[in-house]
Amino acid sequence: MSVIIVLIFASLSIALFFLGAFIWNIRKGQYDDHTGASLRILFDDNKENEVSNH
Amino acid sequence: MKEPKTPAAVCCYHCGQDCGDHPLHVHEKDFCCQGCIAVYEILNQSGMCDYYTLTHTPGTSQKIKVRPDKFRFLDEAGIHDSLISYCDNTQTHITFYLPQIHCSSCLWLLENLHRLNGHILSSRVNFSRKEVSVVFTHDQVSLRGVAELLTSIGYEPYISLQQLSKRKRFFDRSKVFKLGVAGFCFANIMLFSFPEYLGIDANEQNLVGVFRHLNFALSLPVLLFSASEFYISAWKSLKHGVLNIDAPIVLATLVTVGRSVYEMATGTGGGYFDSMTGIIFFMLIGRILQQRTYEQLDFERDYTSYFPVAVTRIADHTEQIITLPDIRLNDTLLLHSQELIPADGILTKGRAVIDYSFVTGESVPVVKEMGEIVYAGGKQLEANIELLVIKEVNQSYLTRLWNNHRSAEKNMQRSFVNLLSRYFTLILFFIAALAVTYWSVHDAARIWNVLTAILIVACPCALLLSNTFTNGNILRILGNNGFYLKNAQVIEDIAQTDHIVFDKTGTLTISRQPDIEYEGKPLIPSVRYRVASLASQSIHPVSRSIAAWIGGEGRMAVQAYKEIPGKGIEGFVGNDLVSLGSAGFVHAEPVSDPAKSAVFLSIEGQLWGVFHLKNRYRDHIPDLLQTLKGKYGITILSGDNAAERPYLQKMLGQETEMLFNQGPEQKMNYIRALQQQGKKVMMVGDGLNDAGALQQADAGIAVSDSHNNFTPASDGIIQAEQLPLMNRFIRLCHANRKVVLIAFVVSILYNIVGLFFAVQGALSPMIAAILMPASSLSILLISFGTSNLIAAKWKLVRNTKN
Known part of the structure; x- marks a missing residue:
């Protein structure tokens, strides 16, 4: 029985972790520009490794 | 109509425009102008020609040269400091708005600025807002240097007066946080309620006790954080003495929580935490859907987003740069070519050829001579001019008009949903009273139980859900079709419209080249060359249009050229006296057509023919007006002369009112007069001179041409090519209320089932837990399904563009 309570708290804390990740994502503005990200991913990194400055 | 000159046109390698007859060749590539070559060479030298391989002809035309010291004002400390977003000992951060951003090449180039200039540390593009944020070391490169670098590669930053005031637009993220928290808590409470x-x-x-306490703990963030905006809105409306839809929702939420806590404390039941958090979760989704914003559009635009930051003032024969708010009466301003006139003034030097297309929608520039008054808002197209300020910026004709009507705030609480929720709540209170009386006779112990159950069910959240989801979906459908509304309230405003007022120039007509029709003796090549050579001598807009219409080949020398303002031009071309001008000027009989824009051509004193300049109407506009005519009152308001009246009368019939030569103030007063007759007015316009009317109207819709990013403040923005669909858009807005009501009726059925149990005092958490999500989901399905069906019926299905 008590193992269930341990499991519940474990699952709750994992869920809390994801909630935190979600809030962090939004704060960082990762959902602010959908179009830009979808274009950026298609660029080839060029030889001088110059492109990825972020 | 002007035909393309050569069938296989040579396209510019940079901007993709037709290079004309004489393309310029560099590196075996064709270019249309020196500007495009200049950009290409810069990129070529830095080995950045990937720009041209990512997208075909990614550039924008560089034909209009940017004045070399245009960005000198960025060196002024005051302006510099108010524009930058962050600055420390070494670095400066700045965000520029670049309207040219449109493809992946733009993105790639702008994020590789550091390869062009090593002192730029990083640059990041926000594609949907067309902005680039640049970080640079300010010891090595100045802000002006960055702006000039961007200009040199064809991305001239647009710096407007608005940026000085630091009014930042940003998406309100707090709702998303609230939604995230509510979703998290709701899902976990559901899990813990299952056992x-x-x-x-x-x-x-x-x-069981552990689960109940966990549920309670998880419901607290929802109650205290996620639901907070419902409390605020309810409190605000109560303070104003109105009962909006949020008030009964808050009441129900608090009663639910109170009863659940009581049940938990006494150990009599699990409470309704799951239903409470669930409903708040769904309501937040609805609100977010409804408040969807369009990043690239700004509905609150005023003149400051159009006016530049700074201007050159001449004082004691020296030029100094001042910001617009510092312009004083009797200052002398120097305006360079392509600069905007910031304040009303008297022209004291030079000759003004002013493009007022943003103000009036009229594309043909206006010529002003020395001593004449020029109004703010126009753009000088020719050489430098000087003017003496007679009105300060915020006192100028157009800006004052704007300021006057900004206070006319529209009431946001007038939605029919609030009214409906009031009746709904009253009826439920009545039922509650009946139930309480009944139980006080039969079993007084159950009164409390029954009352709270009814109050919980009494929550008009179903109505709120059906409303927000339907609104959200209709906004989305309209947006996919190029019709963007400021908020959900506008849907209702459009649906209530019974009178539509159209501006003519720029709204119904295309604000580019006018249509030219020629009638008379045939324009054989030798005559054509002569006319074109003569017409191209003049900078008068009409001459220019004619010259452009005829085409550029075979230019000849013109001798004894003479221009009589307001009459016409003449000169000897190839030993023939050619005259172009009004009927009186060429001694011809005036034609019966009242259109003033007829230009007569005579050669050696003999009348040869007549050019008719006509407004070109957008495609399908006659069809649209025909359809709308039967259902709504229609008025055409135009700032132009009445030349087009016969054509429009023929199209709309004699009874339709048409007013010409209308100033901005008159347009607005006309709309006010209609409203005083009890009409609900929709105004469709495009220029700044419609700004007052757009504000005054119940629904003001601004028409936006793709090449013009700037629209006056309005309730909605429609892409010009979608204007013919207006009739269907209005019908979709009509359908909005029906869909909300259908979804609401269905949810009332759920409520009746709930009430049936509640009045008997038998609403178990189990039934509540099934009823609440079931009703929410069916509302969601009904509102999405029905509004999509209606959209499909009107052929407004998803447009692949966005």
């Missing part, structure tokens, strides 16, 4: 619903083993009763 109790499914019947937990009797010897594990202590687990």
Whole structure:
């Protein structure tokens, strides 16, 4: 029985972790520009490794 | 109509425009102008020609040269400091708005600025807002240097007066946080509620207590954080003495929580935490859907987003740069070519050829001579001019008009949903009173129980859900079709419209080249060359249009050229006296057509023919007006002369009102007069001179041409090519209320089932837990399904553009 309570708290804390990740994502503005990200991913990194400055 | 000159046109490698007859060749590539070559060479030298391989002809035309010291004002400390977003000992951060951003090449180039200039540390593009944020070391490169670098590669930053005031637009993220928290808590509470619903083993009763306390703990963030905006809105409306839809929702939420806490504390039940958090979760989704914003559009635009930051003032024969708010009466301003006139003034030097297309929608520039008054808002097209300020910026004709009507705030609480929720709540209070009286006679112990159950069910959240989801979906459908509304309230405003007022120039007509029709003796090549050579001598807009219409080949020398303002031009071309001008000027009989824009051509004193300049109407506009005519009152308001009246009368019939030569103030007063007759008015316009009317109207819709990013403040923005669909858009807005009502009726059925149990005092958490999500989901399906069906019926299905 008590193992269930341990499991519940474990699952709750994992869920809390994801909630935190979600809030962090939004704060960082990762959902602010959908179009830009979808274009950026298609660029080839060029030889001088110059492109990825972020 | 002007035909393309050569069938296989040579396209510019940079901007993709037709290079004309004489393309320029560099590196075996064709270019249309020196500007495009200049950009290409810069990129070529830095080995950045990937720009041209990512997208075909990614550039924008560089034909209009940017004045070399245009960005000198960025060196002024005051302006510099108010524009930058962050600055420390070494670095400066700045965000520029670059309207040219449109493809992946733009993105790639702008994020590789550091390869062009090593002192730029990083640059990041926000594609949907067309902005680039640049970080640079300010010891090595100045802000002006960065702006000039961007200009040199064809991305001239647009710096407007608005940026000085630091009014930042940003998406309100707090709702998303609230939604995230509510979703998290709701899902976990659901999980912890299952054991109790499914019947937990009797010897594990202590687990039940744990679950109940966990549920309570998880419901607190929802209650205190996620639902906070409902409390605020309800409190605000109560303070104003109105009962909006949020008030009964808050009441129901608080009663639910109170009763759940009581049940938990006394150990009599699990409470309704799951239903409470669930409903708040769904309501937040609805609100977010409804408040969807369009990043690239700004509905609150005023003149400051159009006016530049700074201007050159001449004082004691020296030029100094001042910001617009510092312009004083009797200052002398120097305006360079392509600069905007910031304040009303008298022209004291030079000759003004002013493009007022943003103000009036009229594309043909206006010529002003020395001593004449020029109004703010126009753009000088020719050489430098000087003007003496007679009105300060915020006192100028157009800006004052704007300021006057900004206060006319529209009431946001007038939605029919609030009215409906009031009746709904009243009826439920009545039922509650009946139930309480009944139970006080039969079993007084159950009064409390029954009352709270009814109040919980009384929550008009179903109405709120159906409303927000339907609104959200209709906004989305309209947006996919190029019609963007400021908020959900505008849907209702459009649906209530019974009178539509159209601006003519720029709204119904295309604000580019006018249509030219020629009638008379045939324009054989030798005559054509002569006319074109003569017409191209003049900078008068009409001459220019004619010259452009005829085409550029075979230019000849013109002798004894003479221009008589307001009359016409003449000169000897190839030994023939050619005259172009008004009927009186060429001694011809005036034609019966009242259109003033007829230009007569005579050669050696003999009348040869007549050019008719006509407004070109957008495609399908006659069809649209025909359809709308039967259902709504229609008025055409135009700032132009009445030349087009016969054509429009023929199209709309004699009874339709048409007013010409209307100033901005008159347009607005006309709309006010209509409203005083009890009409609901929709105004469709495009220029700044419609700004007052757009504000005054119940629904003001601004028409936006793709090449013009700037629209006056309005309730909605429609892409010009979608204007013919207006009739269908209005019908979709009409459907909005029906869909909301259908979804609401269905949810009332759920409520009746709930009430049936509640009045008997038998609403178990189990039934509540099933009814609440079931009703929410069916509302969601009905509102999405029905509004999509209606959109499909009107052929407004998803447009692949966005």
